[in-house]
Amino acid sequence: MKPKTKAFIYNLLGFVGIFLILRFGLMFLFPSISHLILVLIAAFASSILAPKFAVVEQGGKEQLKMKWIFIKGFKDIN
Template identity: 40%
Template sequence: MNIKTKVFIYQLLSFAAFFIPLRFAISYFSSLEGIWIPFLAFVITLILAPKFQVITTKEGSKVFMKWIFSKEIKEL
């Protein structure tokens, strides 16, 4: 499997791990209706979910992760 494909899957799984619980929590605890529930969950998830990126260096492709709760950029 290509490294860019793996990073895409990591990004998708991390987004889903935040989005799905947030969507149900917002619908349970708020009085919002319709499209506003998933929209608000989407915006919050964009802020909270970690970001994965492939960077090509002289040594080869490396995967880096940046997260709002971590100050440094971590290499995976």
């Protein structure tokens, strides 16, 4: 699998995982608020909290890197 495809899949899985946890958690905590507002809050928070994966070319080969707000700097994936 190409590194760009891996980065896309990892980004998608990270976002969706955090989004679902936040969406159902917020719906459990605040049942009286509109579902659309809860989904928008969960989407915004997930886009900030989810790890970001990117492909960087170093030394003639592509490497997969991860950046997350809970980890200082970049982490190599592979």
